[in-house]
Amino acid sequence: MAKRYASLRERLDANSVPVPFCGCAIWTGATRRAAAGEYGKINVRSRLRYRERSGAWRSDRDGQRKIKSLAAHRLSLALHLDVAYSKLNHVAHRCNVTLCINPLHLRSTTQRDNEADKRRASIF
Numbered sequence: 001m002a003k004r005y006a007s008l009r010e011r012l013d014a015n016s017v018p019v020p021f022c023g024c025a026i027w028t029g030a031t032r033r034a035a036a037g038e039y040g041k042i043n044v045r046s047r048l049r050y051r052e053r054s055g056a057w058r059s060d061r062d063g064q065r066k067i068k069s070l071a072a073h074r075l076s077l078a079l080h081l082d083v084a085y086s087k088l089n090h091v092a093h094r095c096n097v098t099l100c101i102n103p104l105h106l107r108s109t110t111q112r113d114n115e116a117d118k119r120r121a122s123i124f
């Protein structure tokens, strides 16, 4: 039986190793190979819901439980920004270390695209 963690943040921290100087937090759990590199993955048994009203992440106890495989770095950034996992379209690494889950090394390209759109909009 897998160890139980008080929070997803705690689980992410327990499954990563901080690297001095560069600040990367290298994921040591399960991984997934993709064309761009190797990425951390985390299986979540409960259904995750972001409650807009309370502004908190909660697992859905009443719904049917199914295992979801989430990208560890994307989950890390979602928790850090306190936004729903599904709201982050694509999460890119500033440090180019695909196994890094330090939220400060990550950015949502959706955010950047939004900013670029804003800049474009201000030109015309």
Ligand SMILES: [Zn+2]
Pocket: 023, 024, 025, 095, 096, 097, 100, 101, 102, 105
């Ligand atoms: Zn990093």
